[in-house]
Amino acid sequence: MNTDLFEIIRTTRSMRRLKPDPVAPALIRQVLEAGTAAPSGGNMQTWRFLVVRDPAIKIAVAHWYRRGWHEIVAPRYRASTPPPGSSRDRFDRLLAAAEHLADHLHEAPVWIVPCLEGGTHTRTSGASIYPAVQNMLLAARALGLGATLTTLYLLFEKEAEAALGLPDGTHSYAILPIGYPLGKFGPTARAPLQDVVYADRWGEKWTET
Ligand SMILES: Cc1cc2nc3c(=O)[nH]c(=O)nc-3n(C[C@H](O)[C@H](O)[C@H](O)COP(=O)(O)O)c2cc1C
16 A cells, blocks of 8 residues: 555546456445545535445446537547646547546446535535545555546436435535556646746746745
8 A cells, every 4th residue: 555645646647447356345445434534514524425336327327427428528528629737649548548438437346426415516515525535536546446536427417316326415426436447557747836826916926935
């Protein structure tokens, strides 16, 4: 297990090509415990985590994810320029990996679906679940497990959440497909700080001094 926090943060990238090999429940427990260590507003912890291993459920939900990718997201991404800090080549590899995940999502041995019970579903509610999501991604990475934060199934939110069997008033915020990665973990590609950080006034460059 890798325990250097900054190294883990730097190398936790989306791992979309996964082996179908099962993941020991004890490892999933460690990932879930990392999730529930996260903060939530008022420490209310209205989060619930659905661990999905049932192939029939995964197939039913993955149908909606695949439609979202092929019909809506892929054409949009293919027409766009590479994101900041990336290159055409790297972006093309990302798109190929994203397509692979869209076509193989149901084959990931385990999914964690982070949900919130009750309340309205807004930016504020998201702030009470995404810290748990990031903790779980980092924990998976530390344990040598690959994962990806995915949301594009939400293009068919009603249908996908029905296939997940979520009760009324409970909503999912992501699907995290988890498994042993086929590729290697590696550094994330991001824009440098000088492009994204301002000092005191909007637009004024931040410097370390
Ligand atoms: C809010 C959000 C939604 C995302 N949804 C998806 C998704 O549905 N499918 C997917 O393959 N990746 C998804 N991603 C992963 C991003 O594409 C990925 O994090 C980004 O391209 C940076 O790549 P990296 O994680 O490998 O560094 C999502 C990430 C975030 C933060």
